[in-house]
Amino acid sequence: MRALLQKFASRPQQRIFACLDEHGICRAFHQSAQPPGSAGWHEVTEQRLNWLGARLPKSAFTSR
Structure with a gap:
């Protein structure tokens, strides 16, 4: 049971x-623990489809 809890507790935070x-127009969203490799990606506080x-x-x- 402990191993199962540790597996889920050690997940990196999604950004x-x-x-x-x-x-400056928003073309796509991406959620991951690491920034995407290509240029043009900026970290945001939330994701809204109307953006x-x-x-x-x-x-x-x-x-x-």
Whole structure:
């Protein structure tokens, strides 16, 4: 039982990233523990589908 609990407790925290194009328009979201490798991805505080195809508000970006 303890091994099962440790397996789930040791998962890295999922973070949310938004892919912005050259005009600052949100094109995609990605959730992972590590940032995606390619340029254009920015960490955000939450994921909202109505942000797709639009500029993200300044409050959406994390302070990392």
